Amino acid sequence: MSALFFAVLSEAKPWLELLQAKPLANSRKFRIFQKDSHSIIISGTGKLPMALAVSEYAHSLSKEERNQMKVWNLGIAGSNNNELLLGDFSWIHKITEATTHKDFYPDRILTSHFTRETNLTTFDRPITKEQNINRFLSLTKEELDGVSLVDMEGSGFFEAASLYFPLENIAVGKVVSDHLEGKFCQLEDVEKMMEKVAKTLFEEWISPLPWARTDPIETMDWPQVENFVQNLRLTETMKHDLKKSIRFFRLRNPSSPIPFPDESAKANLKSKTDLKTYLETWRNSLHV
Incomplete structure (x- = not known):
């Protein structure tokens, strides 16, 4: 059993095609696609919509189903680290909520094909290093000190998911989409980046949790x-x-x-x- 949360359709599209998932007619506020015991949920942009999507989905499951559910949030993120190239994938071992400065620590993925780990900071607006760009929050080099990746959903996902699912079932991973130049990504570019990652990670996502079958x-x-x-x-x-x-x-x-x-x-x-x-x-x- 697996659930995969995305902010937008362009991030989810390659995964939907691989899973051949169909939309649920009664998916309420959020878009839910499903095949067998695997679900893909699209929340919309922002930490609050993501948290609400996690909560709504979790309430559709029994306690036993939650305990056996692999729950991931994947998507694109801007990078303040020039050593990370466009399309590079990293698991997240620390999430910081920019507004409250609250930190969250997802469990590390020990057996993944991808081994890189880094930190993620979740903001309420898109971030740029440039000045006076409409719709972006401009931050200085000093304000970005210690920040590796930035997004708008990670903290909302993890804080909500940790209320309903065992921590060891939860993971967050991000693909570098830009280096904070203050430009929105083209949908086709997002799909290509996510497609490359999906081809590698798909089997890892649909495989059962090691502890889901038996509890020694x-x-x-x-x-x-x-x-x-x-x-x-x-x-x-x-x-x-x-x-x-x-x-x-x-x-x-x-x-x-x-x-x-x-x-x-x-x-x-x-x-x-x-x-x-x-x-x-x-x-x-x-x-x-």
Whole structure:
């Protein structure tokens, strides 16, 4: 099961052709195309439309379907890095919301054909290095310091998707479309760039998540964990979050034993705050 979110049709068109997807008649506000268990959603430009599209789509799924769904956002992005050429593809390992300065950290794609990673900053308007260009926000070299790629959807996608889908199911990738010259890309150029990427990434996108078919931690790891926490009075939410972290660790460390916190420290847990801190420290150790 896979869902792929684009801002505009020109980004999605090569993927629609490869998937041979058909539009859903009842796709409500946003355009949804589907074939079998794979969906392509076109949100419109901007972080808010993207977040709303993710939310609407997520509400059409059951909890089990969300847990098994691979959820990606792909599209074009302007580059402040001249070493990245037009058409170059990068996975995003950090997204910054320009307005709030809030940072998000997507999981890294460990087995992709594409290995380059970089950061992405999401703005409310198209960005340019040039001055006084209509419809573009002009930024100085100092204001762009540390910025690699820019777009208008990434933070909206990731913040919304992380509310509904496991973090390890979510990925963001961008294709360099310009170097912030203050010009809008031609639709045919966008389609060509995305077509080149789609030919390589399509099979990766439609392939099942490694953990979607079986969940070995239910029989291998979780019984040990439940035994360890049986006297801690964890809430169901705490157990759910801990299980996600155990799964995260096991996927990246197939042969390693689960790291448990110090048994003796449990005796010092006097309050709910102590318990939350204890659990958070443990979960952090599972994500190293």
